[in-house]
Amino acid sequence: MTSFLRSDRSRPVAIWLFAVAALVLAMVVVGGATRLTDSGLSITQWKPVSGALPPLSAQDWNDEFARYKEIPQYAQLNKGMSLAAFKTIYWWEWSHRLLGRIVGFAFAVPFAYFLIRRELPRRLIWRCAGLFALGGLQGAVGWWMVASGLAGRVSVAPERLATHLGLAFILLSAMVWSALDAWAGAPRVKAQTPWIGYAFGLMGLIFAQILLGALVAGNDAGLVYSDWPMMNGALFPKDYAGAGLWATLAHSQAAVQFNHRILAYTVLAVAIFAAVAARRARELSPEAKTLAVVVAGAVTLQACLGVATLMTHVPIALGMAHQIMAAIVLALATAFAWRVRRV
Structure with a gap:
């Protein structure tokens, strides 16, 4: 009963x-x-x-x-x-x-x-x-x-x-x-560690990257500048700026793709750094350390998928795989943040 x-x-x-x-x-x-x-x-x-x-x-x-x-x-x-x-x-x-x-x-x-x-x-x-x-x-x-x-x-x-x-x-x-x-x-005891802030920061970066990816999709910006790591042979696209700030950030194909690339590099660097640091952190549980490494691996795979999707002009299969992987990366980062809050 x-x-x-x-x-x-x-x-x-x-x-x-x-x-x-x-x-x-x-x-x-x-x-x-x-x-x-x-x-x-x-x-x-x-x-x-x-x-x-x-x-x-x-x-x-x-x-x-x-x-x-x-x-x-x-x-x-x-x-x-x-x-x-x-x-x-x-x-x-x-x-x-x-x-x-x-x-x-x-x-x-x-x-x-x-x-x-x-x-x-x-x-x-x-x-x-x-x-x-x-x-x-x-x-x-x-x-x-x-x-x-x-x-x-x-x-x-x-x-x-x-x-x-x-x-x-x-x-x-x-x-x-x-x-x-x-x-x-x-949690019977909540962890007191700066890793909580780091984990939530990584989650925030991943979420921001997902939003930028949506702007890329909404502007069909994945169909332009299909070379990598350059953008039409240049480090910075010439037509980055739009008619105004909002037109640039939300509607310029060059801007949204460039921003998506730059934040991708940032997320990748932060995820790898977090994984390396987590392996050495005494205050983290073995589960949290494993999750940090898994997140870094998933982010790396997602970055590779992004490059492949761009350079092949966004075929449906790769485009869907890239979006699925974004969800998996965020779910793993969520699990990592959840775990580091517990002793």
């Missing part, structure tokens, strides 16, 4: 949160494929409930296609597209939205179950409620992003894409952290 006293740990809750984190990762993957195939604007309406059903008749498909023909992307990029080709991009976007609904369902139902059964650790109740609210916000931000590409543009606004992707990665990181908390329970 279930006790009315909540434990500070729960393995079933941890498994649930890890499973939802995996679904969030899957949604990032499908979202990346949707972007790489230019499918994100194929559904021009936001119907959170009825939109779960795809077109079921020939007339439904014709109606959806007719709505797509009204936006600039069709007129300027895909004019003359066949219905069969439209169905291909439609299914990518529909799958992405359906997966978002599945993530919401997979979180909400077990959350309610664990609350009713009083199996959710008390210290995680409000945190999980916040995660659920953040997931709902993510859906609204997704539509806000799509709406930016339905008039006056042929793609979504890069800064809105960065916001949407950033929220997804915040959710992923928070899910991983909460799952680890549920698995191990509250």
Whole structure:
């Protein structure tokens, strides 16, 4: 019989949160494929409930296609597209939205179950409620992003894409952290070490790099300056500056790619330094030391993937691998930061 006293740990809750984190990762993957195939604007309406059903008749498909023909992307990029080709991009976007609904369902139902059964650790109740609210916000931000590409543009606004992707990665990181908390329970003794700041700093750098990567994707900046380590034979691109500060930082193809490269070098150097220093740090546990090395290895692999993706003009397979690896790197960095807070 279930006790009315909540434990500070729960393995079933941890498994649930890890499973939802995996679904969030899957949604990032499908979202990346949707972007790489230019499918994100194929559904021009936001119907959170009825939109779960795809077109079921020939007339439904014709109606959806007719709505797509009204936006600039069709007129300027895909004019003359066949219905069969439209169905291909439609299914990518529909799958992405359906997966978002599945993530919401997979979180909400077990959350309610664990609350009713009083199996959710008390210290995680409000945190999980916040995660659920953040997931709902993510859906609204997704539509806000799509709406930016339905008039006056042929793609979504890069800064809105960065916001949407950033929220997804915040959710992923928070899910991983909460799952680890549920698995191990509250720390009996919190570590007092500067490594806590270093670990969170590394997490921040990785997250910032992910946002810059979203700006690269949103501006199709991976399709220019495909040489490396130079940029069209120069160390610094000549067309770096835009019409203003925001136009430069968010909309200049040269600027966003250059910034992404520079921060990548920084993240790589910091991750390798942290791994070397961690191996010598007496105050770190063996698990934390191992995680530091694993993070450095993952960052190195991600950097190599980034270079390969750039120099091969962003093929879909490499583009997706690069985005998946970004999620893995952040999850590992999250686990490292979580571990160094415990003696």
